[in-house]
Each structure stands twice: as structure tokens, then as C-alpha cells.
Amino acid sequence: MSFTPDIQAFCCHYTSQQTLAEGKEGLKEDGMPENVTLNRLVCTGKLQVSTLLKAFEDGADGVYVAGCPADTCHNVKGSQRAAKRVAAIKKALSELDVEPERIEMFHLERGFHPEFIEAAQVMNKRITELGPCPLKGEKK
Amino acid sequence: MIIAERKPINEIVNMVSDAKKILLLGCRGCVTVCSAGGEREVEILSSLIKLGMQKQGKSVEIIEGTLVRQCDKEYIDSIEQWKGQYDAIVSMACGVGVNFIANLMPSTRVYPAVNTSFFGGSADQGVWTEQCAGCGDCVLHLTGGLCPVARCAKSLMNGPCGGSVDGRCEIHPDVECIWQSIHDRLGRTGNADAMKAIAPIRDWSTAGHGGPRKTLRDDLTV
Numbered sequence: 001m002s003f004t005p006d007i008q009a010f011c012c013h014y015t016s017q018q019t020l021a022e023g024k025e026g027l028k029e030d031g032m033p034e035n036v037t038l039n040r041l042v043c044t045g046k047l048q049v050s051t052l053l054k055a056f057e058d059g060a061d062g063v064y065v066a067g068c069p070a071d072t073c074h075n076v077k078g079s080q081r082a083a084k085r086v087a088a089i090k091k092a093l094s095e096l097d098v099e100p101e102r103i104e105m106f107h108l109e110r111g112f113h114p115e116f117i118e119a120a121q122v123m124n125k126r127i128t129e130l131g132p133c134p135l136k137g138e139k140k
Numbered sequence: 141m142i143i144a145e146r147k148p149i150n151e152i153v154n155m156v157s158d159a160k161k162i163l164l165l166g167c168r169g170c171v172t173v174c175s176a177g178g179e180r181e182v183e184i185l186s187s188l189i190k191l192g193m194q195k196q197g198k199s200v201e202i203i204e205g206t207l208v209r210q211c212d213k214e215y216i217d218s219i220e221q222w223k224g225q226y227d228a229i230v231s232m233a234c235g236v237g238v239n240f241i242a243n244l245m246p247s248t249r250v251y252p253a254v255n256t257s258f259f260g261g262s263a264d265q266g267v268w269t270e271q272c273a274g275c276g277d278c279v280l281h282l283t284g285g286l287c288p289v290a291r292c293a294k295s296l297m298n299g300p301c302g303g304s305v306d307g308r309c310e311i312h313p314d315v316e317c318i319w320q321s322i323h324d325r326l327g328r329t330g331n332a333d334a335m336k337a338i339a340p341i342r343d344w345s346t347a348g349h350g351g352p353r354k355t356l357r358d359d360l361t362v
């Protein structure tokens with residue numbers, strides 16, 4: 001049976017400029033999977049662990065965060081903080097016997113870069129292979 | 141402050157696996173400061189418990205609350221506001237909080253969400269280290285302000301032992317030999333003679349070896 005994962009992406013203002021400039025249609029043309037929902041933030045450093053967990057509670061199969069390169073974040077350490085929070089959730093997922101790869105941190109250059117689309121494609125491929133998130137319950 | 145750390149999430153989920161409604165209680169005291177059991181951690185654990193239960197095909201309702209302290213009767217009494225709305229309490233306070241709930245609410249199921257670890261301080265952002273063991277008969281005036289009970293692996297009263305090498309403890313190269321530091325400090329503070337004093341055999345009854353301890357301040361009781 002084919003499976004289209006629900007993927008929630010949390011991107012900072014700087015890494016997701018492309019979305020604003022190109023709009024939904026433009027992104028689709030670039031190869032952005034339609035099942036990836038973009039949630040834009042001023043800075044990924046603002047992202048709380050509870051917000052990322054809420055995405056799983058709301059039914060996400062995979063979640064990722066796209067922030068600035070670790071050493072050149074617009075807000076100095078914002079993307080480093082986000083990476084630590086993502087790591088904390090990876091640990092919690094492992095404790096629950098759920099694949100930690102269901103959440104990922106990407107450090108991307110600002111502006112218009114194909115890597116922004118690539119990150120979405122990487123996650124889409126990965127989560128499609130993993131299948132539905134076990135946190136949604138064992139529906140038998 | 142009391143330093144604690146959240147238990148692995150699956151351990152907590154297993155404790156409450158038959159509960160349908162949980163009152164998840166944080167504490168605004170020490171565990172808020174060491175980021176183990178304050179309001180923010182309550183929010184996170186609430187999500188994790190729901191996800192863990194959902195994974196097992198169960199659903200659970202969670203009421204989130206954070207008390208000013210869980211080590212005071214008056215705040216524990218305020219749990220009354222949620223009466224009848226839960227079938228188990230999960231406390232994110234230190235062990236004192238869990239015990240207080242158990243003492244004061246005889247028929248309520250209560251579970252610990254954290255491992256209470258030690259009395260310590262924040263050495264750096266996100267790093268806490270043990271400083272005192274609450275031995276009940278403080279000797280810091282004799283040891284340059286550095287605690288041999290909590291910070292020497294052997295709780296020696298006359299150190300260092302033969303395992304002290306280059307200021308490091310024999311248990312691990314990352315661990316400072318506190319007795320080396322005590323001697324260094326006594327020397328630097330013009331108190332070198334104190335190093336020659338031999339501490340007598342200690343009475344550990346104040347340290348909990350004589351059973352649970354209690355402090356009674358008559359001037360504060362009416």
C-alpha cells in the first residue's frame with residue numbers, strides 16, 4: 001500500500017526566504033514534495049521542544065528543522081539551540097523505541113539554495129521508507 | 141539546590157500504563173532551576189506520555205499543573221482543586237515532593253518522574269555538580285570551604301588518600317581530588333597549620349545513618 005507521510009518542517013526566516021519569493025507553485029516546480037508542510041519562524045532558536053513534540057502529537061510522521069549554518073546564525077546561537085533541542089527529541093524517541101531519524105536538524109545557507117528543497121526530499125524519502133510513525137498508535 | 145533528572149520516558153509510561161487520567165505536577169522550586177521538573181518540562185513530559193501511551197494503543201488525559209513547591213503542606217493541599225479529575229499523580233518534583241504527596245494523600249497513587257540525584261550547583265550552563273551531602277555536621281570551616289563528604293569519593297576526613305595523583309582523584313582523571321584542593325586552599329588562605337590537624341573518628345548519626353532525620357525549631361512553632 002502506498003504511503004504518503006505527513007512531514008512538518010520548521011524553518012527560520014532566513015533559510016525559508018525561497019518559499020516567500022517563489023510561492024507554493026514555484027516550490028512545487030523546484031521539486032518540493034507537496035506533503036511537506038512548512039512552518040516559518042523568526043528563528044529556529046525560538047522553537048521549543050514542546051512545539052516539535054506537538055507536531056508528532058498532531059500526527060506527523062516526520063519532523064525537521066531548517067536553520068542557519070551553526071556558526072553563522074543570524075541570531076548567533078539560534079540554530080545551535082535548535083539542534084540541541086532536536087537531539088533531545090531524538091533521545092526521547094529512542095527511549096520510546098521509535099526511530100530517532102524521524103526528526104532531523106538541517107543547517108542551510110540563507111537565501112536561494114537547492115539544499116532547501118533537498119532537505120525536504122531527503123526527509124520525504126527517509127520517512128516514506130520508515131512508514132507511518134509508530135507514535136500514532138498500533139492500529140490493528 | 142536539589143538536582144534531579146527526568147527518568148527515561150518509557151519507564152514513566154510503564155508506571156502509568158493503566159491510568160486514564162493523569163495529574164502531572166511540576167514544582168517551581170529546585171527542579172525548575174535545574175530544568176528537570178518546572179512548567180516547561182511538564183509541558184514536554186505531557187506530550188511524551190501521550191505519545192508513549194498512544195504508541196501502545198491507549199489514550200490518556202493529562203491535566204498539567206505546577207505547584208509553588210511540593211515540599212510544603214500548604215501547596216500539597218492545593219491539589220484539592222483537581223479532586224476527582226485524575227486517577228494517578230505523576231510528580232516532577234524531587235523525591236521530597238513525591239513523599240509529601242504520599243504522606244498527605246493516603247489513597248492517591250503517585251509516581252516519580254525524575255531521579256533525584258544530589259545537592260549541587262550550576263557549574264556552567266547545563267552542567268550541575270555535587271557540592272554537599274547534607275551530613276548534618278558541617279566541617280567546611282576546617283576544610284577551606286570545600287566539602288570532603290560529598291566531593292571526596294571516599295568521604296575521607298583526613299585526606300588525601302594514596303590514590304591522589306596530580307590533583308586528580310583515583311576514581312577518574314576527570315574528577316578533582318578535593319583533598320588536594322583543600323590543602324591548596326588552606327595554604328593559599330594562610331591556614332596551612334590546619335592541614336596538620338587530625339580529624340577524629342566521626343559520628344555519622346547526623347548523616348542519616350541513625351535513621352530519618354528531623355529538624356524541630358521550637359522558636360517557629362506555636
Ligand code: SF4
Nearest residue numbers: 272273275278279287
Ligand atoms: S560537611 Fe556536610 S554539611 Fe558541610 S558541605 Fe559537606 S556534606 Fe554538606
Ligand code: SF4
Nearest residue numbers: 292300301309310317
Ligand atoms: S584521590 Fe582524593 S578525592 Fe579521590 S578518594 Fe582519594 S582523597 Fe578522595
